[in-house]
Amino acid sequence: MGSLKILFLGTGTSTGVPMIGCHCRVCSSTDVRDNRLRTSALISWQDGPIERNVLIDASTDLRAQALRHGLERIDAVLFTHAHADHVHGIDELRSFNFIQHEEIPCYGPPDTLEKLRRRFDYIFAETAYEGGGKPKLSLHPVEPPFELFGKTVEPLPVKHGSSDVFGYRFGPLAYVTDCNAIPPATMEKMRGLRLLVMGAVQRKPHSTHFGVDEAVAAIRSAGAKKGYLTHMNHDILHSEVSAALPSGVSLAYDGLIESVDE
Ligand SMILES: [Zn+2]
Ligand SMILES: [Zn+2]
Numbered sequence: 111m112g113s114l115k116i117l118f119l120g121t122g123t124s125t126g127v128p129m130i131g132c133h134c135r136v137c138s139s140t141d142v143r144d145n146r147l148r149t150s151a152l153i154s155w156q157d158g159p160i161e162r163n164v165l166i167d168a169s170t171d172l173r174a175q176a177l178r179h180g181l182e183r184i185d186a187v188l189f190t191h192a193h194a195d196h197v198h199g200i201d202e203l204r205s206f207n208f209i210q211h212e213e214i215p216c217y218g219p220p221d222t223l224e225k226l227r228r229r230f231d232y233i234f235a236e237t238a239y240e241g242g243g244k245p246k247l248s249l250h251p252v253e254p255p256f257e258l259f260g261k262t263v264e265p266l267p268v269k270h271g272s273s274d275v276f277g278y279r280f281g282p283l284a285y286v287t288d289c290n291a292i293p294p295a296t297m298e299k300m301r302g303l304r305l306l307v308m309g310a311v312q313r314k315p316h317s318t319h320f321g322v323d324e325a326v327a328a329i330r331s332a333g334a335k336k337g338y339l340t341h342m343n344h345d346i347l348h349s350e351v352s353a354a355l356p357s358g359v360s361l362a363y364d365g366l367i368e369s370v371d372e
């Protein structure tokens with residue numbers, strides 16, 4: 111029996127916490143768990159002799175996250191959607207190309223990958239080389255479950271405002287960041303989870319994200335044994351909000367590692 115590992119590389123909303131110029135109690139907190147880089151996670155598992163590292167989203171803070179955790183190999187990237195905080199670290203993938211000497215496969219919703227192709231034309235357009243180097247990435251649009259290094263990865267379509275974005279399930283573990291509604295068909299795909307990571311941007315509901323209570327309710331409806339909240343803004347003081355959570359649900363924080371048996 112193997113296990114899956116999740117490393118929370120960043121648990122902050124699009125601005126990160128602290129926010130530039132903000133002096134609120136969370137932005138000036140000395141609790142390291144209130145210091146949140148942009149949301150991203152690394153899912154790892156053993157594939158024969160190799161430990162595979164699958165990065166979910168290339169956050170704006172990817173470079174800092176890789177240095178902080180000594181990350182030296184990325185076997186694939188799964189994109190949830192094309193909002194800036196989830197993709198604007200894409201150029202940092204170049205450093206992994208230098209080490210690995212191979213293209214890095216990127217998976218995601220078809221419309222997200224199309225947006226990446228247009229926005230980062232210096233990477234993806236055949237004729238666009240302008241010097242300065244560019245990451246070597248291949249784009250693989252996905253919808254149905256797909257195989258990745260011996261594991262089945264199941265896309266979980268969810269609503270994020272007017273957008274349809276993906277979370278991802280890896281056997282007993284699922285990761286859903288930006289979300290304000292889970293369609294019934296996706297809820298069905300989330301049955302039997304041991305660990306569910308859900309985005310919760312602030313305490314109150316938000317037009318494109320779950321608030322804390324809604325994210326907790328989603329973890330409960332899915333029946334997951336354990337839940338973690340991520341993608342939090344400066345409304346959430348870790349110690350205070352943690353203390354009020356029901357048992358089985360916790361706030362994630364940057365650098366947290368959890369393992370889930372398969
Ligand atoms: Zn986001
Ligand atoms: Zn603040």
Ligand SMILES: [Zn+2]
Pocket residue numbers: 191193270288
């Ligand atoms: Zn978003």
